[in-house]
Amino acid sequence: MIVNNVNLEVVSGSASQFPDTNLLEIAFAGKSNVGKSSLINALINRKSYARTSSQPGKTQTINFYNVEDKLYFVDLPGYGYAKVSKQERERWGKFIESYLYERQQLKQILLLVDIRHEPNNNDKMLYDWIVYNGFAPIVIATKLDKLKRSQVDKHVSVIKKAFNIKDRNRIVPFSATTKQGKDELWEMLDSIIDSDN
Template sequence: MNVNHVNLEVVSGNASQFPDSGLIEVAFAGKSNVGKSSLINALINRKSLARTSSQPGKTQTINFYNVEEKLYFVDLPGYGYAKVSKKERERWGKFIEEYLHKREQLKHIILLVDIRHEPGKNDIMLYDWMVYNGFEPLVIATKLDKIKRSQIQKHVSVIKKTLGVEDIHNIIPFSATTKQGKDKIWEVLDSLIDPS
C-alpha cells in the first residue's frame, strides 16, 4: 500500500475508548523494547509518529493508528518488563487480554521477537494463544542489522523451532535501520486489506 495519510487516532487506557469505526485491525505484540513502534514507523514511512523509547515499558496504552482510512495498526503495550510493579503488569495483562479476546475487528496479530535471542516464555504463550484462537501468526524477527548475514538462517531456525512455527515463510527478518523486510510485511498486510 502507498501510505500517505496516517494518524494516531486513539490512545486508550481502557476498552471503552476503543474506536468504533469498523475498520479492520492489525495488532503488534511483543515484549518491551522489541521494536514495535520502530516497525510501525517504518511501515507508515514516518520517523516518529509511533513513539519509540530506549526505556522499556514506555507504552502503557493501546494506541490505534489509522492508516489511509483502510485499517488500524494497533500498538499493544510490551510485556515482561521487570521494573514495572507486579500489580501494574497484571493490569496491562488483563487490558491486553481483553482487547485480544473481545475485539471483533482484530483480523491479524503480528508477534515481534528479537532475532538475536531465543523467544521467551511470554512469546511462546502468546504464539500458542494466537494459533489456538485461529489467527495465522506472522512473526517479525526484529533488529536484523545487529547480526551478521551469515547468522540469519541459524537464528530464524531457532525462532521457528522454539515457537513451533510450521511455515518458515511466516517469519520475516526485519531491520528498522535498513528497512529490510518491510516490503514482505506489506505483502502480507495488503492481502488482508484486499483478499482478492
C-alpha cells in the first residue's frame, strides 16, 4: 500500500472510546520499548508520527492510527515494565485483553520481540493467548540492525523454537533504522487487507 494519509484518530483509555467503524484493524503488541511505535512510523513513512519514548511503559492508552481510510494500526500499551505498579500492570492487562478479545474488526496481531533476546515468559504467554483466541500472529523480530548478518538465522531459530512456530515465514526480522523487513511485512498486510475487501 502507498501511504500518504495517516491520522492518529483515537487515543483511548477505555473500551468506550474505541472507534465505531467497520475498518479492519491490525494490532501491534509487545513489551515496553521493543519498537512498536518505530515499526508503525516505518510502515507509514513518517519519522516520528507514532510517539516513541525512551522511557518504557510510557504508552498507557490504545492508539488508533487511521491509514488511508482503509484500516487502523492499533498501538497497544507495552507490557512487563517493572517500574509500573502491579495494580497498574493488571489494569493494562485487562484493558489490552478486552480489546484483543472483543474487537470484531481486529484481523491481525503483530507480536514484536527483540531479535537479540530469547522471548520471555510474558512474550510466550501473550503468543499462546493470541493463538488460543484464534489468531495466527506475525512475529516481528525488531532491532535487526544490532546483529551481524551471520547471526540472524540463529536468533530467528531461537524465536521459532520458543513460540513453537512451524512456518518460518511467520517471523519477520525488522530494523527501524535500515527499514529491512518493511516491504516483506507490507506484502503480508496487503494480502490481509485484500482478503477483507
